[in-house]
Amino acid sequence: MSQNKTNAPFDIASAESKAKQGDINAMTKLGEAYWGKQGIPADYDKGRLWLEHAAEAGSVEARMFLGAAYMSGYGLPKNDELASKYLLEVADAPNPDSPIVDSTFRGSQALAQYWISLKYEGGWGLEKSHEKAILFLQKAANNGNYPAQFDLGSLYNNGSGGMPMDKALACQWFEKAADQGHYRAMQIGRAHV
Numbered sequence: 001m002s003q004n005k006t007n008a009p010f011d012i013a014s015a016e017s018k019a020k021q022g023d024i025n026a027m028t029k030l031g032e033a034y035w036g037k038q039g040i041p042a043d044y045d046k047g048r049l050w051l052e053h054a055a056e057a058g059s060v061e062a063r064m065f066l067g068a069a070y071m072s073g074y075g076l077p078k079n080d081e082l083a084s085k086y087l088l089e090v091a092d093a094p095n096p097d098s099p100i101v102d103s104t105f106r107g108s109q110a111l112a113q114y115w116i117s118l119k120y121e122g123g124w125g126l127e128k129s130h131e132k133a134i135l136f137l138q139k140a141a142n143n144g145n146y147p148a149q150f151d152l153g154s155l156y157n158n159g160s161g162g163m164p165m166d167k168a169l170a171c172q173w174f175e176k177a178a179d180q181g182h183y184r185a186m187q188i189g190r191a192h193v
Helices: 012-020 024-033 044-056 060-072 080-091 103-122 130-142 146-158 167-179 183-192
Strands: none
Touching: 012 024, 024 044, 024 060, 044 060, 060 080, 060 103, 080 103, 103 130, 103 146, 130 146, 146 167, 146 183, 167 183
């Protein structure tokens, strides 16, 4: 019986060879592998270097990984400025309306937009800007991020954060969040019915 490709052990030598030849996907996968994934012992310095190369070459996945790692402190020291740099690159990446753009990209971009909205609102690694925070919150909500949809619904529901009170619009955002399983949105939706 042949071994399934998805169960095959990660070939670090092959990935490194491809990465050195400029294969962005190989750089990204190698960087992630050095984060202790794929059964490879963790080497965060090597992982960071490969992910940085991939990010510089345009990998949205590498930028997202680095942004999340710097934001959380997982494998790298917490650094709001670097987290914001990488996440903003993902949040602002062109998002062509095309079936070629997969849902993973859209989900990553929406999450990055949500995190950037929080960073602008709090002034964490970016200048404090309520206007930019709202702009990115709206982008994230429109791209399907249900925490952003809930937060936007809350702002419209309460008429807070510079948003006009609009109960109908609030209900629409709560409904979108609830449709994706956001528990509080489901509870609020029931109360508004």
